[in-house]
Each structure stands twice: as C-alpha cells, then as structure tokens.
Amino acid sequence: MQLNEKYKEVLLYGISMAMLVLLLKWLEAHFIILNYRLDLFIGVIAILFMVLGIWLAFKLVKPKVETRIIEKEIYIDNTVPKEIDTNEIKKLGISKRELEVLDLIAAGLSNDEIAKKLFVSLNTVKTHSSSIFLKLDVKRRTQAIEKAKRLNIIH
Amino acid sequence: MQLNEKYKEVLLYGISMAMLVLLLKWLEAHFIILNYRLDLFIGVIAILFMVLGIWLAFKLVKPKVETRIIEKEIYIDNTVPKEIDTNEIKKLGISKRELEVLDLIAAGLSNDEIAKKLFVSLNTVKTHSSSIFLKLDVKRRTQAIEKAKRLNIIH
DNA sequence: ATCAAAATCACCCGAAAGTATGAAGGAAAA
DNA sequence: TTTTCCTTCATACTTTCGGGTGATTTTGAT
Numbered sequence: 307m308q309l310n311e312k313y314k315e316v317l318l319y320g321i322s323m324a325m326l327v328l329l330l331k332w333l334e335a336h337f338i339i340l341n342y343r344l345d346l347f348i349g350v351i352a353i354l355f356m357v358l359g360i361w362l363a364f365k366l367v368k369p370k371v372e373t374r375i376i377e378k379e380i381y382i383d384n385t386v387p388k389e390i391d392t393n394e395i396k397k398l399g400i401s402k403r404e405l406e407v408l409d410l411i412a413a414g415l416s417n418d419e420i421a422k423k424l425f426v427s428l429n430t431v432k433t434h435s436s437s438i439f440l441k442l443d444v445k446r447r448t449q450a451i452e453k454a455k456r457l458n459i460i461h
Numbered sequence: 462m463q464l465n466e467k468y469k470e471v472l473l474y475g476i477s478m479a480m481l482v483l484l485l486k487w488l489e490a491h492f493i494i495l496n497y498r499l500d501l502f503i504g505v506i507a508i509l510f511m512v513l514g515i516w517l518a519f520k521l522v523k524p525k526v527e528t529r530i531i532e533k534e535i536y537i538d539n540t541v542p543k544e545i546d547t548n549e550i551k552k553l554g555i556s557k558r559e560l561e562v563l564d565l566i567a568a569g570l571s572n573d574e575i576a577k578k579l580f581v582s583l584n585t586v587k588t589h590s591s592s593i594f595l596k597l598d599v600k601r602r603t604q605a606i607e608k609a610k611r612l613n614i615i616h
Numbered sequence: 617a618t619c620a621a622a623a624t625c626a627c628c629c630g631a632a633a634g635t636a637t638g639a640a641g642g643a644a645a646a
Numbered sequence: 647t648t649t650t651c652c653t654t655c656a657t658a659c660t661t662t663c664g665g666g667t668g669a670t671t672t673t674g675a676t
Contacts, residue, residue, distance in 0.1 A: 351506055353510070354510075355508070355511040356510040358511055359510065359514020412603070413607060414606070414608070416600075416661095417664095426623085426624070426625085427626085429625050429627085430624050434623085436664065436665070439664080439665095446569060446571060447603060447663075448570075448603060451606060556652060558654095573632080582654075584657085585653075588653085588655080589654095601633085601662085
C-alpha cells in the first residue's frame with residue numbers, strides 16, 4: 307500500500323516533469339521573445355522547478371517527526387487518601403452549606419472572610435458555624451477542625 | 462532564537478540563489494554551446510533548482526514535534542506517614558515551647574486550657590501563640606493549624 | 617398544596633482570641 | 647563575661663468568636 311502510493315507520487319512527478327518539458331518546447335516554438343529574454347525565461351524555469359522540488363519534497367518525504375520523550379514523574383500515594391465519609395456527614399445531619407463553611411473554617415478563614423466568599427452575611431456564617439459546632443458537639447472552631455478531620459468529614 | 466535561525470535559512474537560500482544566477486551568467490558568457498544546446502542547459506537549470514527546492518523544503522519545514530509523555534510511576538513510601546519536618550521548624554525559628562503550644566492549638570484547645578495544661582499564665586500562652594503566628598506568617602490560630610500541617614510541623 | 621428542613625439575616629452580649637508594649641529571670645552561645 | 651534567645655508574665659486595647667433568640671424566605675419532598 308505504502309509503496310503503491312509512493313509509486314503513484316513518482317508517476318505523478320514524472321508526468322508533471324514531462325508536461326513541463328512540453329510546455330518548454332511549446333514556448334520555445336511559439337515565442338521569439340525567448341531569445342531576447344532568455345534570462346527571464348530561465349528564471350521562470352528555475353522558480354517553476356524549485357516550486358516543483360518543494361512540492362515534491364513535501365509530497366514524497368515522510369514528515370519529519372521529532373519524537374520528544376518527556377518523562378513525567380507521577381507520584382502515587384499508597385495510602386488510601388481518606389475519602390470523605392458522606393455517611394458520617396449524614397449521620398450528623400450536616401447540610402451542604404454547613405459543610406462548605408466547615409471547609410473554609412478548616413482552611414483558616416475568619417467568619418468575615420467566609421461570609422464574603424460565600425456572598426452571605428456575617429450573621430449567616432455565624433449561624434452556620436454555630437449549628438456545625440452543635441452537630442459536631444464541640445465548642446470552638448479549632449475543635450471542629452480537629453474532629454471533622456478525625457471523622458473524615460473534611461480533608 | 463527560532464526566528465533568527467529561520468532568517469539564517471532564508472539568507473542561505475538567497476545566497477544560493479544569487480550564486481546560481483551568477484553561475485548562469487557565467488555559463489551564458491563563456492559557452493557558445495548554450496545556444497546550440499539550450500534545452501539541455503534548461504534541463505540542467507531545472508534539475509538544479511529542483512534540487513534546491515527539495516533542499517529548501519527539507520531545511521525550512523519545521524519538524525513535526527511529537528511529544529510523547531511517558532508516565533513514570535513513583536510510589537511514595539507512606540508507611541511512615543509524614544514525619545515532622547524538624548528542619549522546617551528550625552528554619553522558621555519556632556522554639557520548643559512554641560511548638561508545644563502549636564500542638565495544643567491544633568488539638569483544639571483554647572488558650573486558657575493550654576495555659577492550665579502547661580502550668581503557665583494565659584498571657585504567656587498568648588505571647589507564645591502570637592509569636593507562632595508571626596513566625597508562620599498567619600493571622601489566626603486556624604490558619605496556623607492549616608499551615609503547620611501543610612509544612613509537616615505538626616501531625 | 618402543604619409541611620419540614622435548609623438557608624438566610626438581625627441584634628445583643630459575653631467570652632475568647634489576638635495586638636502592642638514592656639519587662640524580668642535564666643540558659644546558652646559568643 | 648557579655649549578648650542573645652527563650653520563657654515567663656503583665657496591662658490595656660481591639661477584633662473575632664460563639665451563644666441565645668427570633669424571624670423570613672427557599673427549597674424539596676410528600
């Protein structure tokens with residue numbers, strides 16, 4: 307298949323070549339200008355064949371492929387990365403929004419920062435965090451972080 | 462750099478072109494055969510420029526870069542999951558006592574509870590925690606917990 | 617359509633946390 | 647022996663947190 311195709315290309319090239327030679331002859335026979343503007347004629351020929359050469363190169367030569375091998379080191383954590391225990395979350399009755407707040411608390415944000423991030427008022431965040439503490443049975447946000455991580459409620 | 466290289470190629474091509482034209486002129490001037498064997502001469506020119514075209518195509522065409530990324534799996538030894546980075550502690554200039562306080566903060570204790578546990582005054586704990594925040598470049602204890610865990614300063 | 621849970625917000629007040637500054641005793645390093 | 651750092655403590659002040667209570671609006675499920 308590949309050889310066949312290649313031969314086709316060569317054939318095509320040969321035909322093109324022949325046609326160009328014919329064209330040359332024709333020009334030679336019909337134009338007297340040829341003799342007076344020989345260099346121009348030669349220039350045209352040169353450009354024509356150069357283009358042909360370029361085209362040929364593109365057609366016949368298999369695309370130059372530069373294979374660049376990059377070794378990418380992938381670190382694989384052996385330990386099961388402690389998936390979030392949705393069951394525990396349900397069991398404690400912690401809502402989606404509360405979990406969001408809990409996450410941000412664990413990230414170290416203040417209530418005010420959380421409020422701004424979630425586009426709610428400070429009071430709302432306080433309400434949420436209070437109910438979180440109630441459900442987690444803790445008194446402070448730091449305790450909440452500790453317990454939530456221990457229970458795999460957050461990362 | 463890439464552009465520079467490309468311009469070099471173009472320049473080289475131009476020079477080759479000029480030299481060929483010169484060759485042409487020289488041939489034209491010194492060989493009377495030219496007139497008698499015009500077609501042969503043209504054929505030579507054709508072949509010459511075709512070769513030039515092929516060469517040009519080879520030179521100018523940017524190689525198709527095929528980046529093959531080989532993923533090399535590296536298993537992290539997690540049998541001893543994240544030891545405390547004493548080097549990091551030293552680098553941050555965190556003292557023994559401060560680390561103790563930091564541990565208790567991460568455990569969810571209040572400053573008062575920490576004071577009682579370490580048999581020091583509340584003010585002392587505050588001083589320690591303040592200097593911890595300064596050294597960790599954080600503003601709140603929750604942030605300190607997050608950063609300390611991230612830097613493997615505490616468990 | 618109705619009912620319950622979830623989410624939103626407000627106000628007050630006290631507690632806890634954090635800042636700033638200063639200071640004193642002790643241990644280790646220069 | 648100085649000097650530096652650690653540890654301790656204090657006072658005063660500001661900010662943030664958390665509790666309590668109540669209320670409205672959404673939303674989801676029956």
